[in-house]
């Protein structure tokens with residue numbers, strides 16, 4: 112059981128510097144090659160490119176699929192290997208990235224993938240579900256299943272991001288088994304517990320996967336490590352409350368939904384950063400609602416302080432739209448939220464996912 116960062120600690124790769132401009136113009140999406148999953152265009156030595164994703168063994172038989180740099184659409188996933196049977200945590204946004212993940216899984220174990228867990232409905236964690244073996248039992252929260260069934264973005268990504276991701280030949284595969292509070296999976300002699308945080312947090316259908324034998328927590332997007340948290344389809348107070356649940360596990364190793372894997376020594380800092388960020392969003396939203404200031408204007412006046420260093424800082428606008436809508440008791444306008452985020456950002460949002 113590792114008490115210190117594992118030897119192939121993915122943190123070693125994270126210098127906090129991400130050159131978004133380096134990718135501009137590298138990917139040509141004007142001419143789809145017609146061969147989903149084939150990689151015949153040059154991705155170059157891109158630190159956030161598809162080849163940068165690696166399967167890290169974070170505990171005996173427990174692996175994290177970490178996709179640098181963790182920004183928009185670049186999630187982490189997981190693998191728990193038992194005796195002849197294994198469990199997967201999440202898939203990836205695109206066919207190419209999911210095939211690469213599952214290829215790394217196949218190179219690591221020949222165990223049957225008997226169970227897969229979706230931590231929530233967002234496409235970066237679910238659009239690749241259709242590439243799991245048909246026999247794999249897919250588990251998700253009942254709200255997550257409904258959200259993925261209704262998700263229009265899997266049918267084609269809107270030009271909110273640059274480049275506009277091409278998902279490849281993804282299909283809408285939803286959970287075979289739904290849960291509302293949790294379940295325990297027994298996979299080749301290993302126990303994996305699946306827990307709902309008890310309320311709306313990152314989304315209304317979040318799950319974490321906890322491997323008690325080695326004290327590894329797959330937090331899904333209840334944690335973004337070193338990146339701006341996103342709660343626009345959840346609840347800011349709920350996401351803040353879910354941090355308390357994470358602390359109760361007392362994990363040795365945490366695989367966040369995005370960003371580098373980290374150990375117990377870093378958990379208090381990571382939780383405190385999330386609390387401070389959520390408090391900033393809530394204070395800003397309360398002030399905006401009290402003074403009838405629109406979310407974009409509130410975002411422009413908000414001093415992010417140290418959080419301005421986090422990638423995907425424009426999520427402030429989305430998070431404020433959520434918080435202001437909830438404080439005002441009205442539904443959130445998702446289109447207006449993204450329009451404002453693009454305005455705040457000075458253009459479409461940067462992603463390193465192209466296909």
Ligand SMILES: [Zn+2]
Pocket residue numbers: 186233235236332368369
């Ligand atoms: Zn995510």
